[in-house]
Amino acid sequence: MTVNSKQAISTRNEEMIVKLKTESGMPVIGYICCFAPPELIAAAGALPYRITGIPGADNSAADAYVEPYGCTYVRNILARAVKGELDYLDGLVISHSCDMVQRLYGIWTYYHPLAYSYMFNVPHQLTPWSKRFFKRELGFFKESLEKYTGNEITNESLRKAIDNSNLNRKLIRKLYNMRKEDKPLFEGSEIIELLIDGGTLPAEQFRKVLEEKLAEAENREAGKEPKPRIMIWGSIMDDPSLFKMIEETGGTVITDDTCIGTRVWDKDIPLTDDLYDGLTSHYFENFQCPRTDRGPGVKRFDYLLERAREYRVNGVVGYCISFCDPHKFDYPDLRDLLKKERVPFLLIDDNYSFEPAGSIRTRLQAFIEML
């Protein structure tokens, strides 16, 4: 795979969002990480847009602003932001997911201010008071969006936005469910590509894409022999490269535990009386990112083991971007747990380039053959 084809995804998303912006006249608010709910952005009459990176791109433009050591994905986004390549964004919301993302906010907005920007502060503990903090923070975020867009976020508009995205969640789960078959009708890389589109498209349009995919997939002919079933765990994956490499080397990605994948779509946002309670439980309590401290012990991985069982996973491929503290610190604990549970585990360390592809493929191939 060449750098160009990786760039293609970002370029396609960018073209799509610029078109949507022109057609709708609505401002585009970019986000990274899902703690600040995109539903609130939509309810404010703006276009939520998940900023994607370009794996393997030249990030040297970031060097004038940040240190060389740090997550390459974040450096990539900063490099493009300071070059003005993300100037189609009207606004930016960044949540303190990991340290690197949080620091990106200050540097970006200092050197390259946007019409609107908001840093969404997220506690690391799941205590009653940190939940209260998160909920209040949702309120401050709401106010800042209202102030910028001039539109009030009413309970009705928010409810509608949540309903819309929950509908999509159902469709996505349906797609994932179809992967539970012995001989799935389509590949994991097809799903991740769809989900990446979902970070750009407004919920109603995304729904159409999902429905078309479902209809088309149902008419496909099941065929091919069952393949080793892989789950991907790890750092941000806003590119299907690794999925494709696994497919090319004889496996199939049956499910994942990544932030564009199941972490956001796995469960519905609960429609509580106070909608902000539901958002708190979805985006804070239940959002399975290792940056949140769920206390000691391996119970924190229960959800992952359950999913592995549910999808009859044969092996787990971990993907860690260099300097990704939350995932790298979890690796030894998770590896030991999976070993105990007799689930084979392979870790791929990468600098967000999926290169050298040859050696990654060789390692994947050896792993898949062993399953």
Added chain:
Amino acid sequence: MSHSEMSRAKRHLETTAKMKEMLPRFFMRQMERRFSNEPLAWCMVGVPPELLKAFDLLFEWPENFGTMCASRLVAPKFIEVAEGDGYSQELCSYVTNTMGYCKLFKETGEAPEESPLPGGMGTPAMLLGSGFICEPRWKWFQSIATRFFDVPVYSSDPLAPPWDIDPRDPRIEEHYLSLLREDLSGQINFLEKHTGKKLDLDLLREILALSHEALAYWRDTLALRKAVPCPMGSTDYFHSIIPQMYLVGDQEAVDFYREMYAEVKDRVERGVGIVEEEKYRLIWFGLPPWFNMGIFNYLESLGAVFAYESTYNVGDYFEVDLSDPLEAIVRRTWQRAVKMHDYGAETMPELCNPAVFGGFSGSSLLEELVDDFSLNGAIMHLTRSCRAVSFGEVHTKNRLSEIGVPSLIFESDMADPRLWSDAQIKTRLHAFLETMDKAEKGAR
């Protein structure tokens, strides 16, 4: 790196030399109590030491243990054990040092013989974390309790407003203060539960009064470093933070910092500096290379002295009303956060640091420091495994160059000497000072 390249620091003050007797005395007292099986807490910087003292709890600081392992060059052994266990070399070397130490401890049931401190870090009965500055801190104690010691953990979560949010907006203030208050009561409930003791507020008030007295001397001592020639350098600075970690709230610490203040003041009055001819007055950014503190003496030999360091000022002094000691702790934390915020916190985490300027650059703080301390250059240590503290150095460099202050960033690590290359680093430091000379001549 070869070990012969590393040199230990030569200190200049008599007060810091006294720590040679003071600290072993303290550690012996600790040991006796450990042997009688009193519960021991491992803590992270950010946990108020006054609170630990009020519970009369034995405590140890894995971060500080990391610095000691580094200065005795045993850290690589522990770090390599952790790497063998799957911890990446990119991860904080204080953390990996502890992980390796714990693994060896668990295998043999006792502290590895290379450990500094008699009995190493002991066996923890609880872990008290604080996420005041970085991500690794959330994972560190979580993993220790998962892999090595199945003991209760409390991690405090002190958030602060992001750089573009006004901390003086009363609603924002309340948003954060209520979190800080509840977090502190969570910490206290945890301590009460696991020590079986009730917090004595009167005792806490007395301890806070003593600790603030010590910190006031510390603040005044640091201010004396504005004098030309600078009366105190980095080797004494970095060494003398230790009583703040272990002895804060003790009369012994007050006496120590009072004596230190008197000694430094006397040096100012007599015009005694750290170097004979003070050619370069610098500010140090980042964590020091604990395994090679002699690097400061090397710089001194070239006529360079640091009058200010951006890190490890563990506990700044703040005027607070002690009548409600818990509110005093909260207000102290909050005041530090607001002060840092005022200085410009664009590259800082939105968290309450226990020390103002704990490793970070605030835009306006820089100008103030450069003037007040008559600084003419900056040296920044980019620590590969601690991005939390290094982050912002490039930005700081940019800001300094706007006000005409030259700076150098060099790379290594705080605890892992494998990342030190002596000849290369010294050449760069030397060359930097030479360019400062040239710039100065050009300006004249």
